[in-house]
Amino acid sequence: MDARPQLALDRREPLVRVQHLSKQYVQRRPLTRAKFTVQALDDANLTIWRGTTLALIGESGSGKSTLARCLALLEKPSGGAIWFAGENLLELNAKDHSKFHRRIQLIFQDPTSALNPRLSAAEIVAEPLAIQREGTKISRRRRALELMEQVGLPARWEHKRPLEFSGGQRQRLAIARALALEPQLLILDEALSSLDLANQEMLLELLADLQAAHSLTYLHISHDLRLVSQCADEVAVMNERKIVEQKSAAELFANPEHPYTRELLAAMPSLESICLERSA
Amino acid sequence: MTHRHKLWGALILLACFHALVFFAGFFAPYDFATHNRELAFAPPTRIHFVDAQGKFHARPFVYGLKNDPANSGIYATDSTQVYPVHFFERGSAYKLAGIFPSRLHLFGVDDPGRIFLMGTDAFGRDQFSRFLYGGRISLMAGWIAAGLSLLIGIIVGTLAGFYGGWIDQILMRGGELFLALPWLYLLFAVRAALPLHIAEWQVFLLLIAVMGLIGWARPARLIRGVVLSAKERNFVLAARGFGASDAYVICRHVLPQTYGVVLTQMTLLIPQYVLAEVTLSFLGLGVSEPMPSWGTLLAALQQYYVLSSFWWMFLPALFLIPVFLLYYAAADALQERLSSVPL
Numbered sequence: 001m002d003a004r005p006q007l008a009l010d011r012r013e014p015l016v017r018v019q020h021l022s023k024q025y026v027q028r029r030p031l032t033r034a035k036f037t038v039q040a041l042d043d044a045n046l047t048i049w050r051g052t053t054l055a056l057i058g059e060s061g062s063g064k065s066t067l068a069r070c071l072a073l074l075e076k077p078s079g080g081a082i083w084f085a086g087e088n089l090l091e092l093n094a095k096d097h098s099k100f101h102r103r104i105q106l107i108f109q110d111p112t113s114a115l116n117p118r119l120s121a122a123e124i125v126a127e128p129l130a131i132q133r134e135g136t137k138i139s140r141r142r143r144a145l146e147l148m149e150q151v152g153l154p155a156r157w158e159h160k161r162p163l164e165f166s167g168g169q170r171q172r173l174a175i176a177r178a179l180a181l182e183p184q185l186l187i188l189d190e191a192l193s194s195l196d197l198a199n200q201e202m203l204l205e206l207l208a209d210l211q212a213a214h215s216l217t218y219l220h221i222s223h224d225l226r227l228v229s230q231c232a233d234e235v236a237v238m239n240e241r242k243i244v245e246q247k248s249a250a251e252l253f254a255n256p257e258h259p260y261t262r263e264l265l266a267a268m269p270s271l272e273s274i275c276l277e278r279s280a
Numbered sequence: 281m282t283h284r285h286k287l288w289g290a291l292i293l294l295a296c297f298h299a300l301v302f303f304a305g306f307f308a309p310y311d312f313a314t315h316n317r318e319l320a321f322a323p324p325t326r327i328h329f330v331d332a333q334g335k336f337h338a339r340p341f342v343y344g345l346k347n348d349p350a351n352s353g354i355y356a357t358d359s360t361q362v363y364p365v366h367f368f369e370r371g372s373a374y375k376l377a378g379i380f381p382s383r384l385h386l387f388g389v390d391d392p393g394r395i396f397l398m399g400t401d402a403f404g405r406d407q408f409s410r411f412l413y414g415g416r417i418s419l420m421a422g423w424i425a426a427g428l429s430l431l432i433g434i435i436v437g438t439l440a441g442f443y444g445g446w447i448d449q450i451l452m453r454g455g456e457l458f459l460a461l462p463w464l465y466l467l468f469a470v471r472a473a474l475p476l477h478i479a480e481w482q483v484f485l486l487l488i489a490v491m492g493l494i495g496w497a498r499p500a501r502l503i504r505g506v507v508l509s510a511k512e513r514n515f516v517l518a519a520r521g522f523g524a525s526d527a528y529v530i531c532r533h534v535l536p537q538t539y540g541v542v543l544t545q546m547t548l549l550i551p552q553y554v555l556a557e558v559t560l561s562f563l564g565l566g567v568s569e570p571m572p573s574w575g576t577l578l579a580a581l582q583q584y585y586v587l588s589s590f591w592w593m594f595l596p597a598l599f600l601i602p603v604f605l606l607y608y609a610a611a612d613a614l615q616e617r618l619s620s621v622p623l
Contacts, residue, residue, distance in 0.1 A: 072521055101523035114514040118536055128522035174518075181522065 014083075015185060015217045016071065018046040021080035023066050040066040041077070042241040048185070048234075053211070053218040055228040055249070057264065058238030064221045067238075068189045071219065072106035073097060085184070102132065105178035109190035111170035115162035121148065121173055122158035128180040147176040151206060168199035172206070179210070187219045192227060204231055225268045229253060237261045287613035290606045297603055301415035305374030308409035309388045309395055313570040314372065316394060316404030318347050321590050322355055324399045332359045340365045342395050363393030399592035401580060405570075411596050414572035421487050421573075422554035426546055428492030429553075433499030434535075434542065440500070441507030442530060452504070455497035463494050464563075471565050483567050487560060491553045499545045503538050510537040540618035547611035551604040558600075574600060 023041040028034065041063045048054045056064050069075040071082060073089065082089040089100060108114040115124055125144035129135060135143070145155040151172040162170055171191060178186060188207075192200045208231070210216060222228050228235060229249065236246040237258060245258040256262045300307050316322075327340045344361030347354075371385045389395045398407035440451040467490060474486075510516070516533050524532075554574070560566050561575020562582070569576070577596045580586050586593050 074517060074521060098523040101521060106518070106521050108514045108518065110514065114518050116515040116533055127519065131519065131522045131524045131528060177518070 013050045014047045015050040015085060016048040017083040018044060019081045020045065021070060021082060022078050023070060023075065024078045039241055044243050046236055046243050046246065048217055048219055050217055051215050052233040053220055053231055055232035055235045056219060056221045056238060057223060057225065057228055057235060059223065062238045063241040064238055065189055068106060068187045068221055072104050072187055073100055102181040103183050104185045105183040106187045106189060107174055107178055107191040109193055111167065111174045114174050115170060117162050120159050120161060124173060125176045125180060128177060132181060143180065147179055151176040168195050168203060171195065171203060185217045185219065189221045193222065193224065200227060237264065286609060287617060290610040290613060294606050294610060298419065301412055301419055302377060304412035304416055305376050305382065306384060307386050308412045309371065309385055310406040310409045311372045311374060312410045312413040312572050314405060316400060319345060319394060319400055319404040320402050322396055322400040322404065324592050325396045331362060342389055342393060344393055361393065363389040365389055365395065398595045407592065407595065410572040410577060414574045414577050417484065417567055417573040418554050418557050418575065421484065421557045422550045425488045425491035425553040426549035428488065429495035429549055430499055430542055430546055432496035433503055434538065436496065437500040437503030438507050438530060438534065441504035442511055442534060455500050458494060458497045467565060480567055480571055487557055487566065491556050495549060502541050502545065506538045506541050507534055510534045544611050544615045547607055547614060551607040
């Protein structure tokens with residue numbers, strides 16, 4: 001397992017600290033309308049260090065996406081605390097919300113549904129600026145074209161609609177849009193899962209470049225261990241609505257502690273074992 | 281035939297028909313109120329090319345009509361009197377599209393000849409002219425009432441679908457109440473409470489208000505459904521992530537998705553409301569004489585002797601059928617087209 005070249009992991013400055021985070025959804029049964037609660041997060045703890053990539057792995061339904069949405073302020077957690085640069089996101093008033101919307105951005109798994117098909121590429125990328133009422137229409141467009149170039153989309157495509165782009169290009173568009181407000185934390189919720197391998201490779205490269213250029217912090221949610229091993233500085237493992245283990249990537253792959261982590265790693269076929277099986 | 285042809289065919293034919301009605305003054309040979317007392321219930325005038333001597337005329341002509349004094353209501357053609365049909369001739373004054381005063385008519389015959397393409401009514405008024413003029417009231421009422429219904433429907437449906445919860449409950453239960461009320465009887469009560477003679481524009485407003493206010497519940501329900509699914513889309517969530525307000529999300533991302541439903545509903549509601557106007561006028565709740573509307577034209581059929589003796593009084597009803605069919609065809613084609621567009 002070749003983990004990515006280890007940056008000197010700076011553990012002095014956490015950007016995000018999630019403590020005892022829980023989230024319940026109250027739902028009603030059909031017909032009887034009886035209330036019941038679904039526990040989506042239960043006492044989750046997590047630390048993301050500034051300027052690094054934390055990969056969050058775990059099976060579907062383990063609460064990864066709920067955690068992402070709580071972090072992105074799209075859902076209100078039921079309890080616990082999320083410390084972001086020294087402030088608790090759960091105790092924000094409406095005005096501060098807007099401030100944090102600028103600093104935390106979420107990239108969705110399916111770029112097609114995350115982009116309004118009626119808007120042009122430049123309109124989509126400029127949308128966060130328009131919502132935050134930044135600059136003029138002209139300056140916003142100029143900035144949108146810059147951002148498009150940054151993610152590898154030529155500015156001459158500004159009038160194209162999302163459906164005219166390929167899946168990888170759409171995800172690039174979504175990334176450009178997320179970067180418009182110059183966030184500190186970018187949450188990638190299975191953002192590369194719907195892409196083919198070549199596109200995944202290219203986008204990983206792009207994300208690494210952007211991280212270096214803008215000193216971004218990533219929370220990369222994925223179930224693809226191969227991808228995680230390529231991009232993560234640290235890995236957190238989620239099981240049954242809890243974080244069961246958080247370690248540096250190299251350490252985790254070399255020395256998994258929690259039984260669930262071991263199970264997860266064992267389930268991943270290594271390239272050598274596949275080749276061996278084929279030739280046999 | 282593709283959807284494209286179906287849609288454009290229907291729209292073009294509808295546009296032609298609406299132009300006929302909109303420029304009624306030009307296309308109608310007479311004013312809607314012009315009486316011909318001696319020619320009550322005259323049948324449609326026959327247009328001839330060949331005269332009694334067997335001579336062919338390049339210009340079509342009509343014969344004069346003679347009223348048999350012994351047999352009132354029986355008309356004989358007076359083949360000694362030949363009135364050639366003139367095109368673009370000057371006749372009675374009118375205002376084109378209600379604005380520009382003009383005397384030009386598409387066709388007409390010299391006095392004392394008369395040309396009645398769809399016969400005359402009990403006062404000897406030209407049914408064809410009254411049909412065209414009547415469409416102005418009926419179609420305008422239909423369009424405005426449909427617009428009003430949809431406006432209310434969009435507002436209510438969007439609020440209900442977007443906010444959900446108790447707002448949704450209140451608005452939708454209110455809509456159901458509107459659907460459940462026995463409107464026809466309420467209408468009779470309202471009309472009975474009003475003075476016998478109220479001004480034309482007041483009746484018109486009343487008609488529109490009644491139809492528009494009754495009909496919003498159904499479109500509201502449909503729009504609510506679209507909004508419910510629209511607000512769950514990830515780009516709405518993404519906009520929220522950028523700090524977007526409700527107003528922004530609704531205007532930028534949710535309302536544009538209702539546009540297909542709104543357009544289709546509009547094409548369905550217009551003929552429905554034109555028919556509602558016909559029904560209300562038929563029952564005496566519509567505009568009053570001498571102003572015609574399609575409803576008052578058909579109201580004459582309430583009398584048995586009209587129904588049994590003068591078949592041409594049916595013609596307005598007959599001509600309305602293809603118009604309604606065209607509306608439904610347009611709605612159908614729109615629906616097909618819009619559903620094939622990825623939203």
